[in-house]
Amino acid sequence: MEDYMVSTIEKINKQEFQNDLLNWFKEEQRDLPWRKDQDPYKVWVSEIMLQQTRVDTVIPYFNRFIEKFPTIEALADADEESVLKAWEGLGYYSRVRNLQAAVREVKENYNSKVPNTPEEIKSLKGVGPYTAGAILSIAYGVPEPAVDGNVMRVFSRILTIWDDIAKASSRKVFEQAVRELISHDNPSFFNQALMELGALICTPTSPACLLCPVREHCQAFEEGVQNELPVKTKKKSMKHIELIAAVLKDQEGKYLIHKRPSDGLLANLWEFPNVEKSQLVKPKDILHDFLKKDFRVDIQLEKESLTTIPHVFSHLTWNIDVYSGEILGQVEQKEDLKLVTKEELTQYAFPVSHQKMWKAYQEMVRA
DNA sequence: CATCCGTGGGT
DNA sequence: TACCCAAGGAT
Numbered sequence: 001m002e003d004y005m006v007s008t009i010e011k012i013n014k015q016e017f018q019n020d021l022l023n024w025f026k027e028e029q030r031d032l033p034w035r036k037d038q039d040p041y042k043v044w045v046s047e048i049m050l051q052q053t054r055v056d057t058v059i060p061y062f063n064r065f066i067e068k069f070p071t072i073e074a075l076a077d078a079d080e081e082s083v084l085k086a087w088e089g090l091g092y093y094s095r096v097r098n099l100q101a102a103v104r105e106v107k108e109n110y111n112s113k114v115p116n117t118p119e120e121i122k123s124l125k126g127v128g129p130y131t132a133g134a135i136l137s138i139a140y141g142v143p144e145p146a147v148d149g150n151v152m153r154v155f156s157r158i159l160t161i162w163d164d165i166a167k168a169s170s171r172k173v174f175e176q177a178v179r180e181l182i183s184h185d186n187p188s189f190f191n192q193a194l195m196e197l198g199a200l201i202c203t204p205t206s207p208a209c210l211l212c213p214v215r216e217h218c219q220a221f222e223e224g225v226q227n228e229l230p231v232k233t234k235k236k237s238m239k240h241i242e243l244i245a246a247v248l249k250d251q252e253g254k255y256l257i258h259k260r261p262s263d264g265l266l267a268n269l270w271e272f273p274n275v276e277k278s279q280l281v282k283p284k285d286i287l288h289d290f291l292k293k294d295f296r297v298d299i300q301l302e303k304e305s306l307t308t309i310p311h312v313f314s315h316l317t318w319n320i321d322v323y324s325g326e327i328l329g330q331v332e333q334k335e336d337l338k339l340v341t342k343e344e345l346t347q348y349a350f351p352v353s354h355q356k357m358w359k360a361y362q363e364m365v366r367a
Numbered sequence: 368c369a370t371c372c373g374t375g376g377g378t
Numbered sequence: 379t380a381c382c383c384a385a386g387g388a389t
Contacts, residue, residue: 046385047385047386048386049385050384051385052372052383052385052387053373054383054384054385055384057375057376090373090374091372091373092373092374092386093373095372098387125387127387128388129387130385131385131386146385149384150384151385169368192385198385204384205378205382205383235370236369265372265373266373311373313374314371314372314374315373351373351374
């Protein structure tokens with residue numbers, strides 16, 4: 001632990017801090033679907049969904065997911081296709097592929113019981129230090145830290161910790177602080193309360209210090225520096241990619257879709273055929289050659305693109321010029337290349353960018 | 368350790 | 379508008 005922190009953490013009256021935090025949480029905690037019981041599987045699913053994702057976004061996904069896959073066994077036995085479909089639109093799709101792989105391991109090697117030791121649970125795919133601590137504390141009452149962005153923000157203020165929370169190495173500083181202050185009577189509520197406080201009171205901008213249950217323990221408030229914390233360095237700017245895509249229909253009215261590779265961006269999701277734009281070659285010629293060379297498909301495109309779809313990811317942006325066209329002759333379908341009806345399209349998981357494309361295409365057709 | 372990996376909402 | 383952000387993990 002950093003030397004300067006030793007002095008700040010000693011200022012905390014541990015018992016009073018725990019009482020103030022826990023009493024506030026018992027009164028003010030939100031009524032969330034994953035708080036109805038402590039089923040380790042449901043806690044697990046909720047924690048994976050909540051990674052980098054807002055509570056309001058997760059709620060409907062969680063309810064649908066648990067209804068469709070209510071148990072470890074149900075998720076382990078499901079087709080990956082249907083699991084990805086249930087995650088469609090939630091983002092960070094490797095989360096759900098790792099979740100299903102981990103659930104299958106729990107079914108095979110742990111008799112379908114989520115393990116309850118740090119070593120075992122951290123060995124599961126997609127379960128890192130935060131999620132391990134969250135499941136252990138919330139589902140099993142084990143006093144392990146669950147340090148997420150909320151906890152780092154809250155503790156950086158309470159203890160005036162000036163480490164850069166954008167650096168991976170900072171997490172252990174906060175874990176150590178949590179280990180010293182966590183309630184051993186109720187680790188579950190302690191960890192959840194820290195996150196709830198970060199979400200409702202100790203917010204990134206304009207924290208509601210006058211409503212804060214632990215204001216009297218907060219050294220940043222005492223010094224008037226709560227708006228200077230946490231320290232977080234900025235990330236670098238994004239990359240821009242220009243794409244050309246085509247919604248292609250065959251003589252039977254079926255649409256051509258392609259399954260993306262099993263790694264990288266939007267892995268294993270379906271898409272309309274698309275290729276990166278070039279400065280040298282005309283868009284329609286690129287598309288025509290791409291469909292022929294990669295998929296052995298002959299096409300006839302409409303003259304002009306229907307629209308351009310802008311789509312912003314966390315680390316890059318796409319601008320997709322969308323064309324429509326017809327397929328000439330036959331298509332050799334494969335695992336990753338299919339012709340499907342408009343109705344069948346709804347069974348496949350698409351990234352939001354391609355959902356936008358499809359919507360724009362349909363509006364053009366209707367007009 | 369830095370980068371990759373989605374999306375929608377807030378300011 | 380252009381950022382910033384949200385219950386992170388894998389590589």
